[in-house]
Amino acid sequence: xxxxxxxxxxxxxIAIEALSRGWQVSGTVRQNGDAPQGVTEHLVDMRxxxxxxxxxxxxxxxxxxxxNAGVIGPERQATLDMDFDGFAxxxxxxxxxxxxxxxxxxxxxxxxxRILTISSQMAWMGYAKSDRIxxxxxxAAVNKIMQGLATDVRARQIAVALIDPGWVRTDMGGxxxxxxxxxxxxxxxxxxxxxxxxxxxxxxRWTGEGREF
Ligand SMILES: NC(=O)c1ccc[n+]([C@@H]2O[C@H](COP(=O)([O-])OP(=O)(O)OC[C@H]3O[C@@H](n4cnc5c(N)ncnc54)[C@H](OP(=O)(O)O)[C@@H]3O)[C@@H](O)[C@H]2O)c1
Numbered sequence: 012x013x014x015x016x017x018x019x020x021x022x023x024x025i026a027i028e029a030l031s032r033g034w035q036v037s038g039t040v041r042q043n044g045d046a047p048q049g050v051t052e053h054l055v056d057m058r059x060x061x062x063x064x065x066x067x068x069x070x071x072x073x074x075x076x077x078x079n080a081g082v083i084g085p086e087r088q089a090t091l092d093m094d095f096d097g098f099a100x101x102x103x104x105x106x107x108x109x110x111x112x113x114x115x116x117x118x119x120x121x122x123x124x125r126i127l128t129i130s131s132q133m134a135w136m137g138y139a140k141s142d143r144i145x146x147x148x149x150x151a152a153v154n155k156i157m158q159g160l161a162t163d164v165r166a167r168q169i170a171v172a173l174i175d176p177g178w179v180r181t182d183m184g185g186x187x188x189x190x191x192x193x194x195x196x197x198x199x200x201x202x203x204x205x206x207x208x209x210x211x212x213x214x215x216r217w218t219g220e221g222r223e224f
Contacts, residue, residue: 012029012034012035012036012037012073012074012075012076012077012203013036013037013038013039013053013070013073013075013076013077013112013116014026014029014036014037014038014039014050014077014079015038015039015057015077015078015079015080015108015109015112016038016039016040016057016079016080016081017036017038017039017040017045017046017047017050017052017079018038018040018041018042018045018046019045019181019182020079020179020181020182020183020192021079021129021176021179021181021192021195021196021199022038022077022079022080023046023047023192024192024193024195024196025077025079025196025199025200026038026046026047026050027047027193027196028193028196028197028200029200029203030047030049030050032200035051036049036050036051037050037051037052037053037070037073038050038051038052038053039052039053039054039055039057039066039080039112040052040053040054041054041055041056042054053066053069057080057103057104057108057112058100058103058104058108060107060108060111063108063111063112063115064111064114064115066115067114067115067116067118067119068115070115070116070119071119072119072120072121073116073119073120073124074120074121074123074124074125075124075125075126075127075203076112076113076116076120076124076125076126076127077127077128077129077199077203078108078109078112078113078126078127078128078129078153079129080104080108081104081105081129081183082100082101082104082105082146082183083143083146083183084097084098084100084101084105084143084145084146084149085097085098085100085101085145088101088143088144088145088146089141089142089144090141090144093144093145094145097145098145098148101145101146101149102145102148102149102152104149105146105149105150105153106149106150106152106153106156109128109153109156109157110153110156110157110160113126113160117164117169120167120169122167122168122169123167123168123169124167124169124170125169125170125171125172125203125206126157126160126164126169126170126171126172127171127172127173127174127199127202127203127206128153128157128171128172128173128174129174129176129199130150130153130154130157130173130174130175130214131146131147131150131175131176132175132177132178132222133146133147133150134147134150134151134153134154134173134175134214134224135222135223135224136151136223136224137223151224153173154173154214154224157171157172157173157212158171158173158212158224161211161212162212165208165211168208169211170206170207170208170210170211171211171212172202172206172210172211172212172213172214172215173213173214173215174199174202174214174215174216174217175214175215175216175217175222176190176195176199176217177189177190177195177216177217178190179191179192179195180192190217195217198217198218198219199217201219202215202217202219205219
């Protein structure tokens with residue numbers, strides 16, 4: 012299993028839970044030693060697509076990829092007051108990197124593998140307001156990309172899903188968030204272990220139930 016952003020938050024919780032279940036876990040970090048002990052670290056800033064490609068060439072077989080690394084985006088991200096550079100940066104990390112990581116991993120993924128991308132309920136098209144619009148747009152876009160990727164790898168029986176982790180107590184979610192990262196990691200690993208071709212291309216809650224895009 013390869014997890015991006017394995018040094019803290021949800022990614023770290025997934026790594027710890029996966030190790031305890033006996034998975035062989037690799038993780039991307041930006042600083043050596045950030046990932047939990049037992050994780051094989053790959054140093055990369057998710058903006059660096061050349062480096063993501065290079066990591067792909069070094070990997071052994073990867074049965075599951077979990078695209079987790081992400082940012083909430085710039086301070087100013089209203090439609091009428093937008094930090095466009097910050098918006099573009101958010102897209103690099105939240106939207107383009109998951110695809111670049113998937114492209115790098117796919118040659119190493121056996122048929123029947125799984126690709127999970129941590130999206131957000133904030134991607135939901137049914138919500139029309141514009142708060143945190145750079146983040147919302149980056150997650151809605153990664154949903155669309157992964158839905159498309161699912162059709163492109165279907166012939167290899169590789170299942171692709173978007174995960175809504177709920178509102179989780181991490182640096183990003185803050186202390187008032189509802190969900191505990193360990194519990195959410197547990198749910199995400201259940202999905203990583205059971206996702207099948209009947210669910211490919213779908214957006215699912217961390218509990219496993221389907222949800223609307
Ligand atoms: N927490 C929530 O309530 C919530 C809700 C919905 C969706 N999500 C999504 O869940 C995922 C994990 O969120 P979290 O709550 O665990 O956030 P977090 O605690 O802020 O952790 C973010 C992770 O992403 C990594 N990351 C950020 N920018 C990076 C970059 N440029 N290059 C490499 N790694 C980078 C961080 O690595 P460093 O330690 O090196 O910074 C860290 O491992 C994200 O995709 C987020 O959008 C979270």
